[in-house]
Amino acid sequence: xxxxxxxxxxxxxxxxxxxxxxxxxxxxxxxxxxxxxxxxxxxxxxxxxxxxxxxxxxxxxxxxxxxxxxxxxxxxxxxxxxxxxxxxxxxxxxxxxxxxxxxxxxxxxxxxxxxxxxxxxxxxxxxxxxxxxxxxxxxxxxxxxxxxxxxxxxxxxxxxxxxxxxxxxxxxxxxxxxxxxxxxxxxxxxxxxxxxxxxxxxxxxxxxxxxxxxxxxxxxxxxxxxxxxxxxxxxxxxxxxxxxxxxxxxxxxxxxxxxxxxxxxxxxxxxxxxxxxxxxxxxxxxxx
Amino acid sequence: xxxxxxxxxxxxxxxxxxxxxxxxxxxxxxxxxxxxxxxxxxxxxxxxxxxxxxxxxxxxxxxxxxxxxxxxxxxxxxxxxxxxxxxxxxxxxxxxxxxxxxxxxxxxxxxxxxxxxxxxxxxxxxxxxxxxxxxxxxxxxxxxxxxxxxxxxxxxxxxxxxxxxxxxxxxxxxxxxxxxxxxxxxxxxxxxxxxxxxxxxxxxxxxxxxxxxxxxxxxxxxxxxxxxxxxxxxxxxxxxxxxxxxxxxxxxxxxxxxxxxxxxxxxxxxxxxxxxxxxxxxxxxxxxxxxxxxxxxxxxxxxxxxxxxxxxxxxxxxxxxxxxxxxxxxxxxxxxxxxxxxxxxxxxxxxxxxxxxxxxxxxxxxxxxxxxxxxxxxxxxxxxxxxxxxxxxxxxxxxxxxxxxxxxxxxxx
Numbered sequence: 217x218x219x220x221x222x223x224x225x226x227x228x229x230x231x232x233x234x235x236x237x238x239x240x241x242x243x244x245x246x247x248x249x250x251x252x253x254x255x256x257x258x259x260x261x262x263x264x265x266x267x268x269x270x271x272x273x274x275x276x277x278x279x280x281x282x283x284x285x286x287x288x289x290x291x292x293x294x295x296x297x298x299x300x301x302x303x304x305x306x307x308x309x310x311x312x313x314x315x316x317x318x319x320x321x322x323x324x325x326x327x328x329x330x331x332x333x334x335x336x337x338x339x340x341x342x343x344x345x346x347x348x349x350x351x352x353x354x355x356x357x358x359x360x361x362x363x364x365x366x367x368x369x370x371x372x373x374x375x376x377x378x379x380x381x382x383x384x385x386x387x388x389x390x391x392x393x394x395x396x397x398x399x400x401x402x403x404x405x406x407x408x409x410x411x412x413x414x415x416x417x418x419x420x421x422x423x424x425x426x427x428x429x430x431x432x433x434x435x436x437x438x439x440x441x442x443x444x445x446x447x448x449x450x451x452x453x454x455x456x457x458x459x460x461x462x463x464x465x466x467x468x469x470x471x472x473x474x475x476x477x478x479x480x481x482x483x484x485x486x487x488x489x490x491x492x493x494x495x496x497x498x499x500x501x502x503x504x
Numbered sequence: 505x506x507x508x509x510x511x512x513x514x515x516x517x518x519x520x521x522x523x524x525x526x527x528x529x530x531x532x533x534x535x536x537x538x539x540x541x542x543x544x545x546x547x548x549x550x551x552x553x554x555x556x557x558x559x560x561x562x563x564x565x566x567x568x569x570x571x572x573x574x575x576x577x578x579x580x581x582x583x584x585x586x587x588x589x590x591x592x593x594x595x596x597x598x599x600x601x602x603x604x605x606x607x608x609x610x611x612x613x614x615x616x617x618x619x620x621x622x623x624x625x626x627x628x629x630x631x632x633x634x635x636x637x638x639x640x641x642x643x644x645x646x647x648x649x650x651x652x653x654x655x656x657x658x659x660x661x662x663x664x665x666x667x668x669x670x671x672x673x674x675x676x677x678x679x680x681x682x683x684x685x686x687x688x689x690x691x692x693x694x695x696x697x698x699x700x701x702x703x704x705x706x707x708x709x710x711x712x713x714x715x716x717x718x719x720x721x722x723x724x725x726x727x728x729x730x731x732x733x734x735x736x737x738x739x740x741x742x743x744x745x746x747x748x749x750x751x752x753x754x755x756x757x758x759x760x761x762x763x764x765x766x767x768x769x770x771x772x773x774x775x776x777x778x779x780x781x782x783x784x785x786x787x788x789x790x791x792x793x794x795x796x797x798x799x800x801x802x803x804x805x806x807x808x809x810x811x812x813x814x815x816x817x818x819x820x821x822x823x824x825x826x827x828x829x830x831x832x833x834x835x836x837x838x839x840x841x842x843x844x845x846x847x848x849x850x851x852x853x854x855x856x857x858x859x860x861x862x863x864x865x866x867x868x869x870x871x872x873x874x875x876x877x878x879x880x881x882x883x884x885x886x887x888x889x890x891x892x893x894x895x896x897x898x899x900x901x902x903x904x905x906x907x908x909x910x911x912x913x914x915x916x917x
Binding site: 312326472 | 529532533535536537538539540542543544546547550551552553554555557558561718719721722725737739740741742743744746747748749750751752753754755756757758759761763764765793796797825850853854856857861871874875878879884887888891894895898902905906910911912914
């Protein structure tokens with residue numbers, strides 16, 4: 217007799233066997249999801265220059281290489297600078313736009329929303345090609361452009377902002393769907409200026425959505441490599457860009473050390489998002 | 505509110521109430537639009553207009569238009585059947601003399617070479633020769649230098665390259681070309697793109713189906729387990745989702761190698777190693793891993809809204825377990841399946857990094873060729889035409905997604 221596995225007592229043997237298969241299948245899929253990410257971690261502690269599991273020879277040499285070599289350091293620095301500024305820009309633009317979109321009387325909402333989300337849908341290579349042509353002569357006048365944005369930090373930040381804003385728009389509008397618009401009027405009727413209403417009433421309520429949107433924006437820029445390949449020069453090499461050439465040109469276990477550090481960053485992000493989700497649920501719970 | 509229609513009522517300053525309400529309504533709409541305006545303007549200027557410019561680039565002769573004006577005029581009433589006369593040769597010679605001075609001859613040569621293999625060197629040779637010539641007859645010199653100059657096909661291409669617009673890049677993106685009698689199939693060695701599109705759709709389709717097969721049961725498990733257990737299992741889905749694409753591709757690169765852990769395992773079990781890195785199998789496996797959360801999460805969020813009592817009701821009314829699932833539960837999950845699969849299919853069509861790193865030469869998708877023409881051979885026209893075709897396909901699917909799912913229902917995490 218097979219165990220019940222959460223089924224009611226009247227379940228047939230066939231049903232129980234099927235249930236068992238279902239659990240094993242799901243377990244295998246979950247393993248498939250997580251194991252590739254976990255497998256690079258032990259490899260990164262290997263002290264030989266092969267991409268294999270350490271056999272007693274544990275070492276931190278690839279972490280030393282990652283944190284101390286000029287190339288990787290520059291890449292870390294670039295990634296942080298570019299991700300930081302694109303997060304600020306996209307969160308600001310996206311949140312303001314989401315506030316407008318959530319007003320009940322917004323005209324042509326579906327169409328405008330579709331346009332604002334489109335940078336997320338269009339394949340990045342196409343965006344990169346289009347942005348490359350645009351950056352070669354941003355003002356579009358004359359054969360000799362006054363300035364170019366290719367191979368500049370500003371250019372990469374602008375392009376990453378473009379890719380990241382849809383995530384902010386989606387998360388903030390999702391938070392605002394449950395938002396009671398009469399709160400704004402209540403604040404105003406009590407004498408608050410629109411800025412005060414925004415700062416003291418709206419922002420605290422939508423902050424979980426804004427922060428998780430900002431995290432999405434950060435991760436988008438932090439992970440992005442195609443745009444950097446197209447429009448960035450050697451001075452704009454970011455971590456993913458460095459990993460890309462790391463795999464393509466010189467395969468060294470440093471890429472596994474870099475991958476492990478990035479997995480740690482992802483775990484951190486996941487924790488923050490989870491905490492925010494709980495906080496948001498609590499806030500909503502209080503309101504209703 | 506604008507629907508309030510009370511004739512005759514005036515506000516305190518004598519304006520009809522209806523007009524006043526309409527004005528207030530308009531102000532609020534404008535204010536809401538004003539909030540969206542900064543982002544909209546940003547996207548318009550740095551995204552939509554550049555996309556339009558790129559699409560436009562695919563029908564223009566940027567390298568040659570305006571640089572072959574004399575030739576264009578001389579060939580204006582050419583019959584396209586016989587070798588052009590001295591006038592055309594003289595005009596081309598003068599155009600090339602100018603181009604040589606402006607250092608543009610190389611670009612002209614390269615552009616003609618796209619359509620006429622080998623033309624580049626002939627152009628450069630003749631440009632150097634005519635540079636020193638003061639007077640004709642040019643035709644004799646051209647034909648004496650190389651017999652290619654009496655090839656009517658070359659002259660047809662020069663004629664079409666001197667025009668402002670060209671259909672060459674689009675035809676080439678569809679494996680076609682302009683022949684002597686209208687549009688014809690491109691020769692087999694140049695006809696690659698239809699195959700590339702087919703491959704892109706094929707890989708995208710397989711990945712979508714695989715993510716559905718693997719994702720649906722897990723979504724069901726997550727939606728039906730008690731909250732505390734489900735949230736632990738959710739980590740298995742969300743951690744890959746938050747991990748960098750490069751990290752996941754690196755992981756697959758390490759796993760799939762001939763000396764990698766997967767092959768170690770295979771040797772242990774079946775005693776042999778397989779070719780997995782740089783193959784279609786490896787590409788599809790890695791892409792399925794990366795896309796799985798995108799298919800799974802929308803299905804999961806729809807399943808969360810289906811009350812478990814539906815299944816119990818079906819069972820109590822005498823339905824067997826399969827019947828209850830198939831006739832009661834599954835139909836309610838279809839919107840989630842549509843949302844997840846469509847999203848994964850759309851995103852799969854644009855894959856570049858993963859096939860480039862773990863796929864072989866025969867597994868590269870459209871995006872790879874766009875990048876190849878942009879960065880390796882610097883043929884912007886061809887890159888733009890390929891980009892524009894992929895863009896149109898993506899937009900159609902996006903429109904479908906909007907119709908079926910609705911952009912408001914897109915959820916993240």
